[in-house]
Amino acid sequence: MSIGLEHYLILSAILFSIGLYGALAKRNAIVILMSIEIMLNAVNIAMVAFSRYIVPLMLTGQVFAIFIMVVAAAEAAVGLAIIIAIYRSRETIDTTKIDLMKW
Amino acid sequence: MPSQLIWLIFLLPVSSFVIVSFFIRPFVKPESRVAGYITITAISGSLALSLWALAAVMAAPHHQIVVPDISWLVVGDVTIHLGLIMDSLTAVMLVVVTIVSLMVQIYSQGYMHGDPGYHRYYAWMSLFTASMLGVVMADSLLLVFVFWEGVGLCSYLLIGFWFHKPSAANAAKKAFIVTRFGDFGFLAAILLLFAHTRTFDIAELHGLAIAGALAGTTLTWAAIGIFSGAVGKSAQFPLHVWLPDAMEGPTPVSALIHAATMVAAGVFLVARTFPLFAHSVEALTTVAIIGGVTAIFAASMGLVMTDIKRVLAYSTISQLGYMMLGLGVGGVAIGIFHLFNHAFFKALLFLGAGSVNHATGTFDMREMGGLRKFMPWTYATFLIGALSIAGIWPLSGFWSKDEILLHSQTGGPSILFYLAMITVFMTAFYMFRVIFMTFGGEYRGGGSGAHGHPHESSSVMVTPMVVLAVLAVVSGFWNVTGQFGAFMGHGETHSFVHGLFHPFTQTLPWISLILAGLGILLAYAIYSKKWLSAERIGSMFKPLYTLFIRKYWMDELYEGVLVKNALIGGFFAGLQQVDTYGVDGAVNGVANGAIAGGRAIRRAQTGQLQFYGLFIGIGILAIILCVYFFG
Numbered sequence: 001m002s003i004g005l006e007h008y009l010i011l012s013a014i015l016f017s018i019g020l021y022g023a024l025a026k027r028n029a030i031v032i033l034m035s036i037e038i039m040l041n042a043v044n045i046a047m048v049a050f051s052r053y054i055v056p057l058m059l060t061g062q063v064f065a066i067f068i069m070v071v072a073a074a075e076a077a078v079g080l081a082i083i084i085a086i087y088r089s090r091e092t093i094d095t096t097k098i099d100l101m102k103w
Numbered sequence: 104m105p106s107q108l109i110w111l112i113f114l115l116p117v118s119s120f121v122i123v124s125f126f127i128r129p130f131v132k133p134e135s136r137v138a139g140y141i142t143i144t145a146i147s148g149s150l151a152l153s154l155w156a157l158a159a160v161m162a163a164p165h166h167q168i169v170v171p172d173i174s175w176l177v178v179g180d181v182t183i184h185l186g187l188i189m190d191s192l193t194a195v196m197l198v199v200v201t202i203v204s205l206m207v208q209i210y211s212q213g214y215m216h217g218d219p220g221y222h223r224y225y226a227w228m229s230l231f232t233a234s235m236l237g238v239v240m241a242d243s244l245l246l247v248f249v250f251w252e253g254v255g256l257c258s259y260l261l262i263g264f265w266f267h268k269p270s271a272a273n274a275a276k277k278a279f280i281v282t283r284f285g286d287f288g289f290l291a292a293i294l295l296l297f298a299h300t301r302t303f304d305i306a307e308l309h310g311l312a313i314a315g316a317l318a319g320t321t322l323t324w325a326a327i328g329i330f331s332g333a334v335g336k337s338a339q340f341p342l343h344v345w346l347p348d349a350m351e352g353p354t355p356v357s358a359l360i361h362a363a364t365m366v367a368a369g370v371f372l373v374a375r376t377f378p379l380f381a382h383s384v385e386a387l388t389t390v391a392i393i394g395g396v397t398a399i400f401a402a403s404m405g406l407v408m409t410d411i412k413r414v415l416a417y418s419t420i421s422q423l424g425y426m427m428l429g430l431g432v433g434g435v436a437i438g439i440f441h442l443f444n445h446a447f448f449k450a451l452l453f454l455g456a457g458s459v460n461h462a463t464g465t466f467d468m469r470e471m472g473g474l475r476k477f478m479p480w481t482y483a484t485f486l487i488g489a490l491s492i493a494g495i496w497p498l499s500g501f502w503s504k505d506e507i508l509l510h511s512q513t514g515g516p517s518i519l520f521y522l523a524m525i526t527v528f529m530t531a532f533y534m535f536r537v538i539f540m541t542f543g544g545e546y547r548g549g550g551s552g553a554h555g556h557p558h559e560s561s562s563v564m565v566t567p568m569v570v571l572a573v574l575a576v577v578s579g580f581w582n583v584t585g586q587f588g589a590f591m592g593h594g595e596t597h598s599f600v601h602g603l604f605h606p607f608t609q610t611l612p613w614i615s616l617i618l619a620g621l622g623i624l625l626a627y628a629i630y631s632k633k634w635l636s637a638e639r640i641g642s643m644f645k646p647l648y649t650l651f652i653r654k655y656w657m658d659e660l661y662e663g664v665l666v667k668n669a670l671i672g673g674f675f676a677g678l679q680q681v682d683t684y685g686v687d688g689a690v691n692g693v694a695n696g697a698i699a700g701g702r703a704i705r706r707a708q709t710g711q712l713q714f715y716g717l718f719i720g721i722g723i724l725a726i727i728l729c730v731y732f733f734g
Contacts, residue, residue, distance in 0.1 A: 023713070
């Protein structure tokens with residue numbers, strides 16, 4: 001049994017679901033940020049897999065994956081900066097306690 | 104002279120109003136008499152032009168002058184003209200209005216001197232006169248209505264002239280609101296006529312009515328609507344209640360209202376639109392019945408009043424009833440002839456009452472008495488006025504009243520004739536009751552404002568009274584050989600302008616003279632010689648006396664039953680319910696619904712970012728499932 005497109009896509013879906021679960025269920029803002037990184041990387045796997053198996057002569061998927069990594073790096077930097085700022089003012093990064101935007 | 108000059112009759116009082124109110128009142132002290140001089144000059148000019156116009160109309164063929172008019176408004180295919188009618192009716196009315204107004208203004212120089220509102224008084228008097236002249240001259244119903252309301256406004260301002268007195272302010276409001284009921288009918292009639300004929304022009308409407316194009320129920324309703332406006336303005340039953348209260352204004356204002364302007368407008372309006380009435384038997388009968396009933400109804404209340412101005416007020420209502428009766432049974436000439444004569448003697452009587460008030464400081468006749476010795480001029484002129492209104496030969500009231508009596512004998516329901524005859528007796532009685540109580544016997548001290556012996560008024564007040572007294576004597580002779588009827592009759596359908604009448608060829612004038620004489624004799628017996636005690640007669644007819652002195656409970660009926668219960672308690676309360684529960688309910692309901700909805704939905708706004716994210720995920724999942732299953 002050779003490894004085909006389905007396997008990569010299933011891996012991608014599993015990683016995405018794990019990331020989604022982490023992003024929605026975890027309280028710690030840093031863990032949420034990490035979960036989002038997992039989701040982005042799940043998408044990268046899917047991109048590269050599609051590129052490799054469907055249009056092997058073009059590098060569209062790979063290039064897209066690199067773009068996503070750049071965005072993910074920038075997002076991590078900004079996200080961490082926000083978390084530090086929140087921590088300085090509220091002395092917590094528990095997202096259930098950061099709920100000023102409510103009725 | 105060019106016929107455009109006729110416009111000046113109206114524009115002169117308007118300009119004096121503008122000058123007095125905008126240039127004199129802000130800058131000149133109220134002690135100065137300059138406002139009065141300006142007004143008197145302007146109205147003298149109007150009078151001179153009116154006399155010229157009357158002469159010109161008399162000389163003109165068909166007694167009518169055509170004056171070029173101005174196109175005022177063009178709405179679609181309808182053009183509304185700003186024009187004037189110059190026929191015999193207008194010419195006579197112009198002369199009446201300007202003469203009476205001029206006399207009243209001159210008299211007011213004495214009566215209103217020193218009043219803090221002196222300039223205001225003259226400004227409004229000018230506007231009042233101008234509005235009435237406008238009503239008289241306007242050639243379309245729309246224009247008549249504009250000036251008609253102007254007259255109403257000025258009467259409101261002048262009745263409430265001493266607005267710091269609550270009674271005056273209330274009387275002004277009452278006059279305004281009660282006449283408004285009638286005006287509603289008038290406006291409805293104008294719109295009804297316009298809807299059917301597409302014109303406001305009075306001459307065109309006359310033509311349509313005479314040609315029969317305007318007939319049937321439309322014409323009847325239109326005529327009755329116009330008449331309801333006249334009922335309000337001319338204080339006919341059942342809208343007469345405002346006129347006695349209008350006595351709160353300065354006495355010269357009462358003279359003007361009662362003689363030439365406000366109340367005459369109603370009678371004039373019916374005369375002006377008479378061809379519409381003439382072609383509807385129902386409308387004409389309504390006019391006659393309302394007039395006849397008002398005549399005796401008001402006279403009965405005049406019998407018992409103790410306030411000299413109130414007696415005169417009820418006599419005015421009664422005489423206006425005569426005029427309406429005259430219009431209803433006889434035609435334009437008959438009704439307007441009485442208006443013409445009445446204007447002079449009624450203005451005279453009011454000016455006399457004002458002069459008496461100046462001397463004694465009261466209007467209550469029980470505090471007067473014996474003034475004949477102190478005020479010979481006032482007494483003499485007042486006596487002439489009283490004899491005239493009582494219909495004693497050869498004074499003016501006799502001539503016009505007998506025309507009305509004669510025509511009510513032949514036309515209209517016969518009961519009206521007997522009512523009118525009884526009213527002759529009543530009129531003579533209450534007028535001489537006034538004479539004997541005021542001028543006869545001994546002086547009873549006057550009101551609280553009186554000091555020492557009363558004295559004759561100044562010559563500026565006496566002169567207009569003398570002029571009016573002369574007019575009250577001679578004005579009736581215009582129609583002795585029927586010239587007035589012939590003059591007014593032109594342009595009328597002949598069946599409604601009856602032939603000329605020479606009084607002493609028949610027995611009727613003798614009967615009415617005897618009735619009037621009996622009335623005077625009864626007043627003499629009760630109030631001068633005291634052969635009969637007024638108190639004993641009063642207690643003998645106690646229910647009747649109470650009915651009269653309480654004015655048939657009409658005020659109570661209107662205020663208590665109609666206004667308090669029917670309007671405030673019923674109609675307005677119902678409207679308030681609709682407003683509270685219907686309109687407010689809808690508005691508040693929408694708002695409350697939005698609030699409740701928001702309150703329910705805001706629970707979802709937890710501030711938890713992950714909670715929102717969960718819903719984003721669920722949403723995406725739902726979209727995916729939709730695409731998978733249905734896409």
